[in-house]
Amino acid sequence: MIDAIQAISVVLILGITILIARLIAPYLVRVYNRSPSRLDKVLNPVEKFIYKICSIDPEHPMGWKQYFLAGLLLNVAQMVIAFLILVLQDKLPLNPLGFPGLSWDLAFHTVTSFATNTNLQHYNGEATLSIFSQMTAIQFLQWTSAATGICMGIAFIRGFIVGSKNLGNFHVDFVRTITRILLPLCLIASVVFVVMGVPQTLNASTTVTTLQGTTQSILVGPVASLDSIMQLGTNGGGFYGANAAYPFMNPSPYSNIFMISLMLLLPTALIFVFGELLGKKREARPLLWGAYILFGIALVIAFIPNIPLVASGIETRFGGFMSNFYTVTTTAATTGSVNSALSSMHPLAITSGFLGMFIQSIPGGKGIGLMYMVMYIIITVFIVGLMSGRTPEYLGIKITGRDVKLVMVAFLIHPIIILIPTVIAYASGAAAAIGVGGNSVGYTQILYEFTTSAANNGSDFLGASGNTTFFNIATGIVMLIGRYASIAILLALSGSMIVRKRGGTTGLKTDSPVFTIVLVASIIILVLLTFFPFLALGPISSFFRGLTNGF
């Protein structure tokens, strides 16, 4: 359990983050509405130059298929170039430690992982990647997947706006996301990280002679520039294998809090953007409160057990409380960075992590979490409509049978791509091949591996031990489906809204506190109905075993 002061500090950290998100939301709205800005003097010529050499017509409108395909094809091209960089890193510059090129399956896994915003890592960066690869493959894809996710979220919102005729232009949204949102935010965050002690250099190591006379290699690199986008972009992939537990990524209790705040910033800001772009700010309320009530429940579950001050697997400077808080946040925002060894976490904290990744919208990844929350709202509206005998409506739009089918498919993809590969991993002997057993502890690790892939989260138990052809390919495929199939279906839903009539306000009031409660309840019921048996075999079973045998 936690004490009152800790509870208050959690509320303060979350409150301040939500406040900052609220403050930057109007700026994001202006970026996507192409409103005049003070940055225009500098950025307009840059953007015009980019549009010109890429033959982009900024006024060209896109429907959902075109918007989605533009994003998908760009991501594929980015994956190809990053794949080549990883495989050929021994022939490219800035490889001071002389690392060989990656194997094709590890390179495939890594680019899929980073392009889908998952950042599941089957390697230890400090012992595998050159400085050039860290920048032009890893950080590059962290930026582009973050930008793609935000764009998809924005396009999704546009479909619901009264009188909208298209979903916008992907290329323009993508460029402006990078130049006007990610560049300034990441620059500020990177400098703050450097001040806090995060290295930023093109050297890979400094050799020192320790006090006892042995030689020690201090592994450095361009870490601060990664830290900022890994958290702001809800990416989560680390420069080092130990991720945000490594002192050079997360040097102090202050940087730890800063990271928690950064992870939540853009997903939360986009909820406000939703309300503002729609011109109905109150409609952001069920998304915001729904997300944060469920996040609160996840935190309470994780904080139930006795949290050790410091234990094996937990860094001294964070302590047990901040490690738990971080673990719940990283799964709730589907970031996937970790500041402690997951194997040292209490089974209830792991259960809480699973919940965040099952729901995917508390608040979820930036852009994508919002899409999932609207998906849950439509399911809830439909269920309530059935119960009250009214035609289901959302934002004055009648919800049709096709809409309900689409959201149900989007919802059901998630359990399918988690559970089937988990079974295959055991049936094919792939789990046993890396020494993972069939007991509740081993099962939790494999279930977690595919859940983190499907939710595009990226935290994991396996780490470099997952670097086998089976796990590289299997999780690679799961990440691709988890990312692009869900986005395509939800964009199709939004794209079909453009042509629909908006009715009056005869339907259910979705901006009321009562609706938020119903929404939260229906999300809990849906997720528990779908996933409870699988949780019961894994962390919940470990929990009860721990109660009798000790943790």
Added chain:
Amino acid sequence: MTENKEKWNFKPIIGLTVISLLICGLFFPLLVTGIAQVFFPYQANGEIVQLNGKAVGSNLIAQNFTLPIFFHPRNDSASGVDPDITLQDAYSQIPRISNATGIPADSLTYIVNQNQEGTLWIFGSPYVNVLRINLALIKEYPSIYSGFSG
């Protein structure tokens, strides 16, 4: 919808791939490197600690201490290079160091307390940086640690 009949143009895809690689993968990390190296070189290069002009380690990365006269780091943490130990851990090592060096336990306790960190007390227990307290020992007792002054 008319969009399906349009011919797909691959120029934006190729162009944006190259431009995003240049901006995100090169321009940005190099820009941050430039700013960091000019304004915050100590942090940017890994907080390297010097003793008598020689680099002896990093403040943020644990180094191996095995001799009984030094405080020892943990060997079981998540990162494997946790530079800190809790106050209790430090106190528990004081009798060993005192035995090996003859430094009174009270003086060692004082040094530990002087270097206490973890001002965010609500989030965890106070801790000390192992390299920092060992350097403090060398500074405070140069005769005892004469072989280790670089």
